[in-house]
Structure formats: structure tokens, C-alpha cells
Amino acid sequence: MKPWILGLTGGIGSGKSAAAQHFGELGIHTVDADYAARWVVEPGRPALAKIAAHFGTTILLPDGQLDRAALRAQVFANPEERRWLEQLLHPLIRQEIIEHLGRAQSPYAILVSPLLIESGQYQLTQRVLVVDVPEDLQVQRAMARDGSDEAQIRAIIAAQASREERLRHADDVLVNDRDLAWLQGEVERLHHFYLTLRGGQP
Template structure:
């Protein structure tokens, strides 16, 4: 993207489900780094009344709503991961609005740099305006174990959710930087602090790509 000296360095934070993206984002936030989260924006966009929620109900029916009229996320999640066509239909509704909102908020950041947490980042996802990609990495077996334990999902559903995402090798191929999130909390902190110093250096403009 075109930048001026006052533009913040924008780092896309991504990784497979249950790789530890939120944990890493929290570590950066504790250092004073602003974090914009695609999942948070997605929740905002479907709060009733909203055009996004209306479009979701129009496509999936009222069965994806709770009694109070809000989106039943668990039911919708089970549905979209059981059928790739359903998942793509939901992405077509939400992703353009999420990208637009994130970009508007990111370029307005007053900080030297900021993180944008984007779980479904890929080669064609439309985030060519970020400066760097930081991938949080963990082996598939670790992701699966964390997902089943954390969310109480069946192994079959957890497997289907992992299968629906970008493969580990392709995700790592997108990375400018990688955090290995299979070690101790101290090891994770060391990686975050190293990258924080690096991003502050890059944000000065002297090393911007």
C-alpha cells in the first residue's frame, strides 16, 4: 500500500483456528499495541438491526436466530462447516463489509503500528493494504486438541473446521514473520517482544518495504 511517514505500519495477524491468535494479540495489546479484530467486527455487523443480519437470515432462514432475534452462532457454525457452499455463502455476505470496516479503522490509527487479527487471511482475501503478515503457527494435532477442549466440539466437527481453512504450508508461505505457539508462556513472550521491537523499528519509515 502507499504510505506516508505518518501512516501506521499495519501487521495482519493470522493463523489456523486454535493456534493461539487471541493469546498473541493479547500479548501485543499488553505492550500498548492497538489490535483490530475481524471477529469482533463481524459480531458488530450482525447485531440487530443490521443489513448483514437480514442478509444472513434471507440466505439461511430464521433457524439461525436465537429467540431474542440475535444470531445463533453455534448453530450457524455447525451448518456452514457441514457444507462448503454454505460457508462460502456466509463469507460472501460478511467479508466485504469486514474488510471495509477494518481498513477504515486501521488507516486512522494514531499509533506507530497496529495489528489486524484476520483469521481467514489468504492470497485472495483482499487485504493487500497490510504491510506485513504475522502467522501464529501450531501443528494440526495441537490445534485439534485445543479446539475440542476449548469449545467442547466433537472431533469430527473440529476436523471439518480445520479442513475448511487454509492449509498450514500455504499459510506459512504468506508469512513475513512467524510465531511458534507450542512452547512455554515465557518463550511466547520472548517472541512477541522481539517482534514488537522489530515493528517499532520498521514503523519509523527507514525500513518500510
């Protein structure tokens, strides 16, 4: 029986990584879209050669790795360049995700993606779990974790899908406004429920 796919998302500082980690500890195969986005631009992969040919070698580090900061600086200032890059990378990232999800041996598998909704990656899933958290708490947590200032965090929040937008796509919502032990308990409760589902729907 092929595992069904759960999409797991939440804004910065929501605790989606901690939730994903606990699902993993329960034996569930998880694929992180952020890692897939890194794999596709590893040295030796065709995408990196295309990016270097397009933007020039200034976006490469001396060891041949992609200089993410340099690339970000180029595309953030220029919407056309950003579109070019997204058109190149999104299909490759999607392919990478599908390939990694295809290796799952667990009853269901999880695609963890901060941009699940915005990127359309939710279309690869049969069910969506949103880890939700009040915005002020989100800001506090992200500041504590990253040492970033409040304005930076709020800018990231503004760039991600709004809470309303995420919640509109959600089949399940985990409000993560307590401690880690509570979050893990909720993950276990959802996990037992998910084991009863066929194809992600009751």
C-alpha cells in the same frame, strides 16, 4: 504518520489470540476480524435484515439477534447459499475492519484473522506474521481449550488454509511450541523489530 498494518494469523489452537493480546498489552491497536464479522450482523445493521429476508426469520433468536447455529446449518448444507452469504458479508466485514484499523494511534496496527489468507484480508496488510505450531500440538491445545473431540478439531484444521499456504504468505513466523512466557518474549522481540520498520518493510 499513518500506522502500517500487520496481519496476524494462525490455525486453531496456535496461540494467535494470546500473541495478539500481548501485542495489545504493549500498546498496539488490534482489530479482530471475528469481532468485525459479529458487528456487521448486529440487530439494526442492514446485513441482518437482508439475511432474515433471504433465509427467513427462523435464523433469528427471540431477542432479534442472529441465531448463528441455525444460519450455519442452512449454509453448510448448501454451497450456493454460503456463496450468497459470503458475497453479502465479506465486503461489509472488510469495510468494518478498515474503519477500525483507521482509528489506530499506535506506530503499527494489527489485523487478527484466522482466515487472513483464505479471505484475502492479507491484502489490507503490509506484513504477515504467522503463529505456527505442529499439528499434533495444535489438536491437543484446541481439545483442552474447547472440550471438542479430535475429529472435530481436525475437520476445522482441514477447512482452514494449510500450514504450507499460510507459511508461504508469512513475512515472520513465530513457532509457538513452548509456554506462554516464551510466547510473550517472542512477541516483545518482534514488537521491537516492528517499531524499526517504516510501512512494514525493513
